[in-house]
Amino acid sequence: MVTITNIAYLIAAVLFILGLKNLGSPKTARRGNLLAMLGMLLAIVVTLLDKSILDYTYIIAGMVIGAAIGAVAAKKVEMTQMPQMVALFNGFGGIASAFVAYSEYIHHGGHVFAMDTSITLVLSLLIGMVTFTGSMIAFAKLQGLMTGAPIVFPGQKWLNGLLLLAVVVLGVMFTMDASLEVTLIVIVAISAVLGVLSVIPIGGADMPVVISLLNSYSGLAAAATGFVLSNNVLIISGALVGASGIILTQIMCKAMNRSLANVLFAAVGTADSSGTSKSTEKKTVTEYSAEDAALVFEAAQSVIIVPGYGLAVAQAQHVLQELAELLEEKGIEVRYAIHPVAGRMPGHMNVLLAEANVPYDKLVEMDDINDDFQNTDVVLVIGANDVINPAARYKKDSPLYGMPILNVDKARSIMIVKRSLSPGFAGEDNELFYDQKTMMLFGDAKKMVTELVKEVKEL
Amino acid sequence: MDQVILVSLYIFVLAIFVGFEVITKVPPLLHTPLMSGSNAISGITVVGAIISAGVGNSQLGKILGMLAVISATINVVGGFMVTDRMLEMFKKDKKQQQ
Numbered sequence: 001m002v003t004i005t006n007i008a009y010l011i012a013a014v015l016f017i018l019g020l021k022n023l024g025s026p027k028t029a030r031r032g033n034l035l036a037m038l039g040m041l042l043a044i045v046v047t048l049l050d051k052s053i054l055d056y057t058y059i060i061a062g063m064v065i066g067a068a069i070g071a072v073a074a075k076k077v078e079m080t081q082m083p084q085m086v087a088l089f090n091g092f093g094g095i096a097s098a099f100v101a102y103s104e105y106i107h108h109g110g111h112v113f114a115m116d117t118s119i120t121l122v123l124s125l126l127i128g129m130v131t132f133t134g135s136m137i138a139f140a141k142l143q144g145l146m147t148g149a150p151i152v153f154p155g156q157k158w159l160n161g162l163l164l165l166a167v168v169v170l171g172v173m174f175t176m177d178a179s180l181e182v183t184l185i186v187i188v189a190i191s192a193v194l195g196v197l198s199v200i201p202i203g204g205a206d207m208p209v210v211i212s213l214l215n216s217y218s219g220l221a222a223a224a225t226g227f228v229l230s231n232n233v234l235i236i237s238g239a240l241v242g243a244s245g246i247i248l249t250q251i252m253c254k255a256m257n258r259s260l261a262n263v264l265f266a267a268v269g270t271a272d273s274s275g276t277s278k279s280t281e282k283k284t285v286t287e288y289s290a291e292d293a294a295l296v297f298e299a300a301q302s303v304i305i306v307p308g309y310g311l312a313v314a315q316a317q318h319v320l321q322e323l324a325e326l327l328e329e330k331g332i333e334v335r336y337a338i339h340p341v342a343g344r345m346p347g348h349m350n351v352l353l354a355e356a357n358v359p360y361d362k363l364v365e366m367d368d369i370n371d372d373f374q375n376t377d378v379v380l381v382i383g384a385n386d387v388i389n390p391a392a393r394y395k396k397d398s399p400l401y402g403m404p405i406l407n408v409d410k411a412r413s414i415m416i417v418k419r420s421l422s423p424g425f426a427g428e429d430n431e432l433f434y435d436q437k438t439m440m441l442f443g444d445a446k447k448m449v450t451e452l453v454k455e456v457k458e459l
Numbered sequence: 460m461d462q463v464i465l466v467s468l469y470i471f472v473l474a475i476f477v478g479f480e481v482i483t484k485v486p487p488l489l490h491t492p493l494m495s496g497s498n499a500i501s502g503i504t505v506v507g508a509i510i511s512a513g514v515g516n517s518q519l520g521k522i523l524g525m526l527a528v529i530s531a532t533i534n535v536v537g538g539f540m541v542t543d544r545m546l547e548m549f550k551k552d553k554k555q556q557q
Contacts, residue, residue, distance in 0.1 A: 009506075012503075016503075023489055023492065023493055024481075026551075030543065033539060036499065037539045044535075047506045050509075056513060062524075089499075093502060096530035103511035107514065116461065116464045225507055233506065234506065243474075247479065343491075346487065346490035346491060347489060347491035350488045350549075354549045357548075360549045
């Protein structure tokens with residue numbers, strides 16, 4: 001039976017890998033998810049058949065409750081809320097690992113632990129708890145339950161370092177004498193505090209990095225638990241998820257031109273975005289009405305739409321797609337340029353637009369579309385700011401300097417839908433607003449696009 | 460260090476490499492579903508949780524196990540369902556298909 005169980009686990013692991021592989025293309029992605037689901041089902045069924053299980057009450061109760069909560073959450077969640085949802089799920093993954101590890105300790109009565117098992121047990125509790133409380137803070141920040149601004153106090157890094165050191169010392173103590181349950185409890189408590197303290201200094205705009213990192217942690221927590229239980233399917237799956245989270249973290253950091261250390265410790269995004277709005281009075285802005293803009297569209301052959309998170313906040317995705325379809329009916333080529341940090345988590349903008357029925361082949365990544373801007377008649381920017389700011393290319397003292405941007409300024413004409421001339425997250429004034437070929441369409445994104453639709457229809 | 464944990468370590472390191480290989484091929488277009496999907500996969504902890512909740516004589520151990528089953532199942536069910544919901548929305552341009 002043990003052999004059969006382990007072979008089933010191996011098949012499950014293979015199905016996970018194939019599932020992730022199929023996520024490599026939108027055509028096969030859904031099948032990939034199904035494959036992974038199948039792997040999970042297999043692993044669960046085989047585990048339920050384990051002969052050492054004497055009592056199914058707790059198992060069934062737990063599965064029913066968990067499945068109900070999970071299903072409702074998955075059905076109800078709005079696509080704009082995906083970052084919070086993923087943060088929450090990361091947290092559940094972390095706490096599940098910690099629970100399993102602690103439960104394993106109790107079942108063993110503590111004293112029969114080998115040294116290596118003790119080490120992995122401590123790791124499992126540490127990573128699990130940090131993932132849990134860290135994710136809860138990330139969730140609270142994204143959901144607006146607490147301030148998105150960084151919370152910093154003097155000596156914060158020292159305190160975090162000290163706490164981590166305390167976990168290491170206690171961990172060594174526990175490894176020496178596994179019957180010391182109290183050390184384990186203190187480790188759990190300190191790890192929980194550490195999770196909170198390591199996420200509160202990170203600003204709301206950096207949350208995409210944080211949830212990617214916590215995603216990775218949740219995988220590592222599962223892997224650590226796998227070491228405690230000597231269960232290879234946990235180790236493999238945990239390693240896959242850990243790798244995935246690390247890759248996404250890297251991509252997000254690169255897209256913001258920040259190092260991970262800078263995101264985690266620099267507390268960027270403090271509420272003072274005031275300093276840079278100087279000497280703007282002299283520059284002139286060209287303001288257009290929706291009617292004027294419609295005429296510009298009519299003369300165009302190619303249009304690139306640059307959506308930012310402001311678009312989703314205004315719930316203007318659907319009406320924007322209506323506009324795109326109208327333009328296409330007139331024979332104009334329309335595409336969307338997606339900056340990696342356009343949404344609130346990796347790939348978020350793509351999901352928001354897919355929900356608005358934008359075909360995925362119209363969604364083009366930054367690197368693939370950046371050379372096309374120079375041959376484009378009109379770029380329509382909605383709710384994006386920092387990711388199109390040319391200051392990122394040359395202005396060395398700007399917080400944006402070095403960040404890869406969309407080459408919107410290369411296009412023949414630019415339309416920017418915006419409420420006002422205020423700078424973006426980075427607080428850097430955007431020279432594009434004052435460019436001669438820029439037409440500013442002031443107003444709420446949804447209202448303005450709705451007007452554009454009306455005007456284009458009347459042409 | 461005994462053999463079992465060494466073998467586990469081998470598996471862990473190799474699996475990380477597999478993960479890197481496979482996941483770097485996922486396009487940014489699908490990064491959100493990748494996150495929620497991999498989240499569901501990390502819910503594999505449910506396997507350990509089931510055993511914790513079903514074996515042994517310690518009531519506390521079993522209750523902790525049940526809590527683990529609940530959290531991990533939320534992850535598994537919620538993660539796979541929401542990923543499917545998202546992937547269902549990704550459609551190719553109909554006009555070009557014709």
